[in-house]
Amino acid sequence: MKINILGTHATKFGELWNISPRALAREAMENALNASGLKASDIDALYVGNMLSGILGNQANLGSLLVEELGVQVPAFRIEGACASGGLALHNAINSLKAGQYKTVLVLGIEKMTDHSQDEITNALMSAGSDEERLAGATFPGVYALMAQAYMQQYKVSEEDLACVSVKNHYHGTLNPKAQFQFPITIADVMRSAKIADPLKLLDCSPISDGAAAVVITSENILKKNKKPIQIIASEVATDTLSLHDRKSFTSLSAVVEASTKAYGKAGLKPSDIDVAEIHDCFSISEAIATEDLGFSKKGEGARDIAKGKRTLFKGDIICNPSGGLKACGHPVGATGIKQIVELTEQLRGEAGKRQVEKARIGLAHNVGGSGTIAAIHILQK
Amino acid sequence: MKINILGTHATKFGELWNISPRALAREAMENALNASGLKASDIDALYVGNMLSGILGNQANLGSLLVEELGVQVPAFRIEGACASGGLALHNAINSLKAGQYKTVLVLGIEKMTDHSQDEITNALMSAGSDEERLAGATFPGVYALMAQAYMQQYKVSEEDLACVSVKNHYHGTLNPKAQFQFPITIADVMRSAKIADPLKLLDCSPISDGAAAVVITSENILKKNKKPIQIIASEVATDTLSLHDRKSFTSLSAVVEASTKAYGKAGLKPSDIDVAEIHDCFSISEAIATEDLGFSKKGEGARDIAKGKRTLFKGDIICNPSGGLKACGHPVGATGIKQIVELTEQLRGEAGKRQVEKARIGLAHNVGGSGTIAAIHILQK
Numbered sequence: 001m002k003i004n005i006l007g008t009h010a011t012k013f014g015e016l017w018n019i020s021p022r023a024l025a026r027e028a029m030e031n032a033l034n035a036s037g038l039k040a041s042d043i044d045a046l047y048v049g050n051m052l053s054g055i056l057g058n059q060a061n062l063g064s065l066l067v068e069e070l071g072v073q074v075p076a077f078r079i080e081g082a083c084a085s086g087g088l089a090l091h092n093a094i095n096s097l098k099a100g101q102y103k104t105v106l107v108l109g110i111e112k113m114t115d116h117s118q119d120e121i122t123n124a125l126m127s128a129g130s131d132e133e134r135l136a137g138a139t140f141p142g143v144y145a146l147m148a149q150a151y152m153q154q155y156k157v158s159e160e161d162l163a164c165v166s167v168k169n170h171y172h173g174t175l176n177p178k179a180q181f182q183f184p185i186t187i188a189d190v191m192r193s194a195k196i197a198d199p200l201k202l203l204d205c206s207p208i209s210d211g212a213a214a215v216v217i218t219s220e221n222i223l224k225k226n227k228k229p230i231q232i233i234a235s236e237v238a239t240d241t242l243s244l245h246d247r248k249s250f251t252s253l254s255a256v257v258e259a260s261t262k263a264y265g266k267a268g269l270k271p272s273d274i275d276v277a278e279i280h281d282c283f284s285i286s287e288a289i290a291t292e293d294l295g296f297s298k299k300g301e302g303a304r305d306i307a308k309g310k311r312t313l314f315k316g317d318i319i320c321n322p323s324g325g326l327k328a329c330g331h332p333v334g335a336t337g338i339k340q341i342v343e344l345t346e347q348l349r350g351e352a353g354k355r356q357v358e359k360a361r362i363g364l365a366h367n368v369g370g371s372g373t374i375a376a377i378h379i380l381q382k
Numbered sequence: 383m384k385i386n387i388l389g390t391h392a393t394k395f396g397e398l399w400n401i402s403p404r405a406l407a408r409e410a411m412e413n414a415l416n417a418s419g420l421k422a423s424d425i426d427a428l429y430v431g432n433m434l435s436g437i438l439g440n441q442a443n444l445g446s447l448l449v450e451e452l453g454v455q456v457p458a459f460r461i462e463g464a465c466a467s468g469g470l471a472l473h474n475a476i477n478s479l480k481a482g483q484y485k486t487v488l489v490l491g492i493e494k495m496t497d498h499s500q501d502e503i504t505n506a507l508m509s510a511g512s513d514e515e516r517l518a519g520a521t522f523p524g525v526y527a528l529m530a531q532a533y534m535q536q537y538k539v540s541e542e543d544l545a546c547v548s549v550k551n552h553y554h555g556t557l558n559p560k561a562q563f564q565f566p567i568t569i570a571d572v573m574r575s576a577k578i579a580d581p582l583k584l585l586d587c588s589p590i591s592d593g594a595a596a597v598v599i600t601s602e603n604i605l606k607k608n609k610k611p612i613q614i615i616a617s618e619v620a621t622d623t624l625s626l627h628d629r630k631s632f633t634s635l636s637a638v639v640e641a642s643t644k645a646y647g648k649a650g651l652k653p654s655d656i657d658v659a660e661i662h663d664c665f666s667i668s669e670a671i672a673t674e675d676l677g678f679s680k681k682g683e684g685a686r687d688i689a690k691g692k693r694t695l696f697k698g699d700i701i702c703n704p705s706g707g708l709k710a711c712g713h714p715v716g717a718t719g720i721k722q723i724v725e726l727t728e729q730l731r732g733e734a735g736k737r738q739v740e741k742a743r744i745g746l747a748h749n750v751g752g753s754g755t756i757a758a759i760h761i762l763q764k
Contacts, residue, residue: 045619054436054462054509061464061510064621064755068628073637075619076756077470080436080460082443088459092474098481101617127436128443235483237427237457239446246450255455373446374458 003094003232005380006104006216007035008342013211013330014180021057021112024212026069029108032214040070043216044102048078049089049109050334055124056116066108075102082128082369083282085109086213086337087237087376094235097219104218109338113208121208125333128370130242141205141283143244143371145197148285150250152199155300157288159199163190164307165284166203166328169321172313173328175355180209180330190284204284209330213339228349232341234263234379242373251300253372256293260366263377264295269362271295274318274379276347276357278340280368281325290366291320319357322347337367337376348382385476385614387762388486388598389417390724395593395712396562403439403494406594408451411490414596422452425598426484430460431471431491432716437506438498448490457484464510464751465664467491468595468719469619469758476617479601486600491720495590503590507715510752512624523587523665525626525753527579530667532632534581537682539670541581545572546689547666548585548710551703554695555710557737562591562712572666586666591712595721610731614723616645616761624755633682635754638675642748645759646677651744653677656700656761658729658739660722662750663707672748673702701739704729719749719758730764 009031011024019027025048033040046067053059063076079089086109093107113121126134133143151157167187173179185203193202222229238258241247247254264270271294279294281287288303296318297305305311311320323329323343326336344363346352352360365378391413393406401409407430415422428449435441445458461471468491475489495503508516515525533539549569555561567585575584604611620640623629629636646652653676661676663669670685678700679687687693693702705711705725708718726745728734734742747760 051442052436054434055440055442058437058505058509060433060437060462060506061624061752061755063463064752065512065624067621068623073621073623073640075473076463076621077474077619078462079474080442080462081445081458091457092459092461092477095474095481095483096477098483099477100480101477123440124442127440130447237459239449239455239458241450241455242443242447258455370443370446373443 001098001219003097004218004222005230005232005345006218006222007032008215008345009035010178010213010339010342011211012178013209013332015114016210017114021110022069024112024210025066025108025110028212028214029070029106032106032216036216038216040072043074043104043106045075045096045105047089047093047105047107049086049337050078050111051080051082051085052111052124055127056120081374083333084337084367084369084374084376085334087367090337090341090378091235091237091376093217094232097217103220104216106214106216107338108212108214109335110212111332111334112210113332114210132243140371141197141200144283144285145200146244147250148199151285151289154251157303159191160187161303161307162204162284162288163187165281165287166190168306168312169281169325169327172322172355173324176324176329179324179328180207181328200283206282206326206331209332211330211332211335213335213342215338215341230345230348231381232378233381234266236262237376239374240372242370244371251289253289253293253375255372255375256290256366259375259377260294263379267379269379273362274364275360275362276319276322276344277364277366278323278343279320279325279366281321281327282331287320294366313355322352322355322357340365340367341378344380348380383480383601385479386600386604387612387614387727388600388604389414390597390727391417392560392595392721392724393593394560395591395714397496398592399496403492404451406494406592407448407490407492410594410596411452411488414488414598418598420598422454425456425486425488427457427478427487429471429475429487429489431468431719432460432493433462433464433467434493434506437509438502463756465715466719466749466751466756466758467716469749472719472723472760473617473619473758475599476614479599485602486598488596488598489720490594490596491717492594493714493716494592495714496592514625522753523579523582526665526667527582528626529632530581533667533671536633539685541573542569543685543689544586544666544670545569547663547669548572550688550694551663551707551709554704554737555706558706558711561706561710562589563710582665588664588708588713591714593712593714593717595717595724597720597723612727612730613763614760615763616648618644619758621756622754624752626753633671635671635675635757637754637757638672638748641757641759642676645761649761651761655744656746657742657744658701658704658726659746659748660705660725661702661707661748663703663709664713669702676748695737695739704734704737704739722747722749723760726762730762
C-alpha cells in the first residue's frame with residue numbers, strides 16, 4: 001500500500017506569546033487541510049504528537065480537544081514519546097492506513113513552551129530523562145555534553161568542528177521565513193557564547209520554542225488530483241536505554257542505527273541514495289553523531305564533514321537540515337518530527353524557495369526522544 | 383487477519399501504596415508475558431495506555447522507560463486519551479498488527495493515582511474536561527450528575543434504580559479477588575451515602591485507584607500452542623464534543639453509539655449476540671446510559687433493566703461488569719480499558735472462577751474518556 005502525503009503546513013516557529021496552543025494547532029491543521037483540498041470532514045482520524053501538554057498545560061484528552069477545534073468528530077489520539085512524539089504519531093498514523101482502519105488522516109505535532117518559566121521548562125523536559133540522571137542533576141545539555149566530550153576525545157574533533165553544525169544550520173535558517181532564528185552566526189560567535197555544559201555553549205544548543213506542523217496522509221490514489229505525489233516509503237522506530245551509563249557507546253545512538261537500518265531495508269535504499277535529510281540536532285553533537293549513525297559519514301568524520309561543507313546547501317552532497325534544523329528553525333518538541341516531514345515534502349516537491357535542494361528526490365527524517373532513547377526514521381520519495 | 387489474544391494479567395486494583403508505578407507496570411507486563419509463554423524479547427513493540435504520568439508523575443517517555451524495565455529495547459508508544467487511554471492503546475496496537483508492522487505486541491494500561499492529594503487528583507482528572515466546564519467549577523461527578531438529572535426526569539427513573547448499578551457491581555466485586563472493593567452494598571447504603579453532586583452519591587461514583595493490566599496480542603497463528611484462542615474481532619473509536627452544552631442529548635453518548643454501531647458492523651453481530659460486557663461505569667448513570675447506547679436495553683430502560691437483574695451474574699441475559707466494573711473493581715484510569723480485555727478474555731476462556739458467565743462466547747469492552755468525549759469499543763470472540 002502506498003502512503004501518500006497530501007497537503008502540509010508548518011506555522012512560524014519561535015516565541016509565539018500572542019497565540020494560544022489550540023489556535024496554533026488549528027492554524028497548522030486548517031492550512032494543511034486547505035493545502036490538501038480537503039475539508040475537516042474528509043479526514044478519518046487525527047493523530048497528535050505532543051510531549052508536554054499534560055505537564056505544562058494540565059491538558060489531557062488533547063486529541064479530542066483538537067478535533068473539536070476543527071469542528072468535526074473523528075477518532076483522535078495523542079501519542080507521546082518525549083521529543084520523538086511527532087515521529088511516533090506519524091508512525092502510528094501510517095500503521096492505521098496500512099491496517100485499512102482509516103484512509104485519510106491528519107497528523108499534527110504541537111508544542112507551546114515559551115509561556116512557562118525556565119525552571120518549569122527544565123523540569124518538564126527532564127521528565128523524559130532517567131531517574132539516575134535526574135537525581136544527579138543532569139539536564140539534557142549535560143547529558144549531550146558527556147557525549148560530546150567522549151566524541152571529541154575519541155575522534156580528535158575540535159569544539160570549532162562541532163560549532164560548524166550550528167553555523168550551517170543558522171545559514172540555512174536565514175533562507176527559511178518560518179525559522180525562529182533567521183540570522184547567520186560564525187564559528188567565533190559559537191565559541192564565545194556562554195558555556196552551558198562543557199564543551200557545549202549556548203549556540204551549540206537548540207532553543208525553547210513554540211510551533212505546530214501538520215500533514216495529511218492518505219492511502220487513496222492521489223495521482224489524479226495531485227501532480228506532485230510524495231510517498232512515505234519507510235517508517236521505523238527503535239529504542240535504547242534511558243541512561244547513558246547503560247549503553248555500550250557514548251558516540252553512537254543504537255536506536256538511530258537500528259531504526260535507520262530497518263528503514264533503508266524496507267525502502268531498498270542505501271545512505272548515499274538520500275538527497276536531503278532533516279536531522280534532530282537538539283545539540284551540535286547530535287547532528288554530528290546522527291550523520292554517522294545514518295551512514296552519511298564515516299565514524300568520527302561526521303563533524304568534520306559538516307565543517308567541510310558536505311551537508312551544506314548549494315555545495316554539499318547529502319544536505320542536512322535545510323530548514324535550519326532544531327538549532328535555527330526551532331524545537332517545539334512535539335512539533336519537530338512533523339515539521340521535518342513538512343520540510344522534506346516541500347523539498348521533494350521543489351517548493352522550498354530559497355533553500356531548495358537541487359534535484360531532491362529522496363528525503364529522510366530523523367527524530368529522537370530523550371538522549372537517543374527512542375528514534376523514529378521516515379523515508380520519503382518523490 | 384486474525385488478532386489473537388495470548389496471555390493476560392491484571393494486578394490487584396486498589397490503594398497500592400507500597401509499590402512504585404514502574405514495579406506495578408512490570409508486574410502486569412511480566413505476568414502477561416509468562417501467561418503467553420513468551421519472553422520479553424519475543425515482543426515487537428510495547429503500547430502503553432496512560433493518562434496522568436505526565437501531570438502527576440512528571441514522567442514523559444513512559445513507553446521507553448517501561449521497555450527498559452522489561453530489559454529489552456523495542457519500539458514503545460504512550461497513547462493518551464483521558465480515561466479511554468487503555469482502549470486507544472489497544473486500538474493502535476491492533477492497527478500495528480493489521481499493518482504488518484509488528485507481529486506480537488504487549489499492551490499495557492497503568493495508572494498510579496492514590497499517592498497524590500485529593501486536590502491534585504481532582505485537578506489532574508479535570509485536565510480531560512472542557513475549559514468552560516472547568517472554569518464553571520464542574521468536576522466529572524458534577525458533569526455526570528447533569529446527565530443523571532436529565533435522564534431521571536426524561537425517563538421517570540428513580541435514584542434507587544440508579545443505585546442498583548452500584549449494588550450489582552459491588553456484588554460482582556465480592557466474587558473478584560482483584561477488586562478494590564470486595565464487599566456487598568445495598569440500595570439503602572447507596573441512598574444514605576454522602577451526596578457528591580446531586581443526584582450522585584458517594585456510592586454512585588467509582589473510586590480513585592492504582593492498578594495495571596496487560597495483554598499480549600499477536601497476528602500469528604496460535605492454534606498450535608494455545609488451546610483457547612480468543613480473537614479481537616472489532617476495534618472502533620469515536621469522539622464527541624468535550625462539553626455537554628454542545629451536545630444534542632444529555633441522555634445518550636453519541637461517541638458510544640457511533641463506535642459500537644461500527645464495531646457491530648465489522649463483527650457482523652447485533653447487541654443481543656453479546657454474552658458479557660465490561661462497561662465504563664465511572665458513575666452509576668454511565669452504565670445505565672451505556673447499556674442503552676450499546677443496544678442492550680431500550681432507551682430509558684437501562685437503569686430499570688439493571689434493577690430487574692438483567693445485567694447480573696447468574697440471572698441476567700447480557701451480563702455487565704462481572705469484574706465489578708469501575709465501581710467495585712476500581713478505576714486506575716489508564717489501566718481500565720486493558721483490565722476490561724483481561725476480564726473478558728478470562729470469561730471467554732472459562733477461567734473467571736466464581737464470577738464465570740455461563741456459556742460466554744462473545745464479549746464487548748466499552749471504554750470512555752472525558753464525559754463521553756471519546757469512546758473505544760472492542761468485541762472479543764471465543
